[in-house]
Amino acid sequence: MNILVQKENFKQWLIKTKKGSPYSEQTMSYYTERINNNIQKIINRSNNPIVKNLKNNIYYYQTVEDFDEFDSLLRNDSNFDIVNRTGQSQSGWVSTPLKHYRNFLIKNSDSNNKSVTIKQANLIKTPLNQILYGPPGTGKTYNTVVKAMSIIHGKDYEYDYKEGNYYNKFDKKDTITYKELLEEYGNELKKEVTDFSKRIEFVTFHQSYSYEEFVEGIKPDLENNNTLKYTRKDGIFKEICNRANKITFEDIYKEFKNQYPNNSTIAWDKYKYVISYNKEGSLVDDTEAHTSMPFDKLRILFEADKKYNFSSPTEMQKFAEDNKISTNGMPNSTLVAIKLMRNIHIPYVLIIDEINRGNISKIFGELITLIEEDKRTGGDNALMVTLPYSQKPFSVPSNLYIIGTMNTADRSIALLDTALRRRFDFEEMPPDEKLLENKIIKIKDNSINLKNVLTNINKNIVDEKIGGLDKNYKIGHAFFINVDKGTSKEQESKLKRAFLNKIYPLLEEYFYDDEDKIAKVLNCGDKEGKNLLENIYEEDNWVKILERLSKQKTQDDEG
Numbered sequence: 001m002n003i004l005v006q007k008e009n010f011k012q013w014l015i016k017t018k019k020g021s022p023y024s025e026q027t028m029s030y031y032t033e034r035i036n037n038n039i040q041k042i043i044n045r046s047n048n049p050i051v052k053n054l055k056n057n058i059y060y061y062q063t064v065e066d067f068d069e070f071d072s073l074l075r076n077d078s079n080f081d082i083v084n085r086t087g088q089s090q091s092g093w094v095s096t097p098l099k100h101y102r103n104f105l106i107k108n109s110d111s112n113n114k115s116v117t118i119k120q121a122n123l124i125k126t127p128l129n130q131i132l133y134g135p136p137g138t139g140k141t142y143n144t145v146v147k148a149m150s151i152i153h154g155k156d157y158e159y160d161y162k163e164g165n166y167y168n169k170f171d172k173k174d175t176i177t178y179k180e181l182l183e184e185y186g187n188e189l190k191k192e193v194t195d196f197s198k199r200i201e202f203v204t205f206h207q208s209y210s211y212e213e214f215v216e217g218i219k220p221d222l223e224n225n226n227t228l229k230y231t232r233k234d235g236i237f238k239e240i241c242n243r244a245n246k247i248t249f250e251d252i253y254k255e256f257k258n259q260y261p262n263n264s265t266i267a268w269d270k271y272k273y274v275i276s277y278n279k280e281g282s283l284v285d286d287t288e289a290h291t292s293m294p295f296d297k298l299r300i301l302f303e304a305d306k307k308y309n310f311s312s313p314t315e316m317q318k319f320a321e322d323n324k325i326s327t328n329g330m331p332n333s334t335l336v337a338i339k340l341m342r343n344i345h346i347p348y349v350l351i352i353d354e355i356n357r358g359n360i361s362k363i364f365g366e367l368i369t370l371i372e373e374d375k376r377t378g379g380d381n382a383l384m385v386t387l388p389y390s391q392k393p394f395s396v397p398s399n400l401y402i403i404g405t406m407n408t409a410d411r412s413i414a415l416l417d418t419a420l421r422r423r424f425d426f427e428e429m430p431p432d433e434k435l436l437e438n439k440i441i442k443i444k445d446n447s448i449n450l451k452n453v454l455t456n457i458n459k460n461i462v463d464e465k466i467g468g469l470d471k472n473y474k475i476g477h478a479f480f481i482n483v484d485k486g487t488s489k490e491q492e493s494k495l496k497r498a499f500l501n502k503i504y505p506l507l508e509e510y511f512y513d514d515e516d517k518i519a520k521v522l523n524c525g526d527k528e529g530k531n532l533l534e535n536i537y538e539e540d541n542w543v544k545i546l547e548r549l550s551k552q553k554t555q556d557d558e559g
Helices: 003-017 025-045 064-075 080-085 095-122 140-153 178-190 236-245 249-259 295-308 313-322 331-342 360-364 418-423 450-462 488-510 515-521 527-534 541-551
Strands: 129-134 157-160 165-168 171-176 200-204 216-222 228-234 264-268 271-277 283-285 348-353 400-407 425-428 440-443 446-449
Touching (some): 003 025, 003 095, 025 080, 025 095, 064 095, 129 140, 140 157, 140 400, 165 178, 178 200, 200 236, 228 236, 236 348, 236 400, 249 295, 249 331, 264 331, 271 331, 283 331, 295 331, 360 418, 440 488, 446 450, 446 541, 450 515, 488 515, 515 527, 527 541
Parallel strands (some): 129 425, 200 348, 348 400
Antiparallel strands (some): 157 165, 165 171, 216 228, 271 283
16 A cells, blocks of 8 residues: 555544544654654664664554564664653653554454455355256255356355345345345346346256257258258357457446445555546546546556556556556556456356256267366466367357256266266255244144154155165255245145145155155055055045154154
């Protein structure tokens, strides 16, 4: 940070924190200005070569760690006590300002560190390629919305069970509802493919899905005169890669203004400034110059920095003068803004639902190698291929995130493509019974605890003596998640549909219609229970089965 800015910040902090009558002009002068004269006296008189090499201005020391090292060297010097008392009616004319300055740094450091921590934490390294996997109904597709918007917003959203919304893990006051996330997500998907601001795409893989649909291919096209013509058509993957590769300065500047709104502090190297924007959108230096940098000039200097990588404002100022570009008296803050813009990350997201159901080799082709982090554009081992139909070079951008979902109960993917496994991070999405907490459905004289029902079905599925399956065949919470909404009749209808039309058929598939195993999983292994199961679609037998599961001891009860 500029030492003059640091000095002014310290002065304002002294004024703000002084209780009672304000400091006199003389005291304020000693605390903020003449302190450096006294420090210079100590340095000049010192016989310690390390002390003699210290900077004689406290405002150079802008972190508590740096200041403490400087302060320790001063106080341990034999001249410190002499200067601290000389010429004054009382002692402390060095130690007192130093104490105040350290308190200022601590306070400032707490604020800055919090800001930096939040920002850095929100930009935590998110896997470029990840797959959410789990059994049916665990909210994999549901959570791709949260994952995608976390990436787009540069945040890390976590579900708050108590409030029922999402919060940024590193700033719990920053909250958003799923409905708001879904609305924004939906608006992205509605955008035309040709709209370069469209940053999210969604596709579902299936057995007949191919490279020609995903990357590029030849498609038949009937012209107005009904003449058959074949044209090359880009697939969804190539389209989003093209958009991610063609980010303009306008996009970067827009994102910069989002990240650093009016009255934001920006910092780079030793420079630190407060900026805002005027009604024309030009960058304004609120710290010193109080002038603006027009968009067109800012873009020229941004492109120049990409080429020359200016190491100082002086270097950029020389370039500006040589090219007859006015920096409007704000070269320092302009360069700081440009350096931060160079680090702006504008992400794009491709969601692939049921990624395991497609033939990965057939769909990705040669591009399966290019999606690796180090093989992408700008990576350490960046690769480019020539596409077979267009014969044009192609690479995968480093700002494209791929999120896949995978149903672990699908037997068709017992042997998942090794190439896919190696290139993706896998995040398990297990059933979350906590989402069913306190969801009680009352049907006539029966009271059904949905959390207990789900917990016990899943416990029985994986019990070696009952179901004997692994965790990949559990039942997800999504089947019950909205059952408690609406009137009593509506709740009954939704619960019946969820159990008889979804969960029960799934269990029949899992156990190949083995009625004995299904009965035990549903806590109906006794004679009465089997009778209920044999007549499950008659009267309210399904309700009695669910009530049995609701009353079965859960693992929590057993513990």
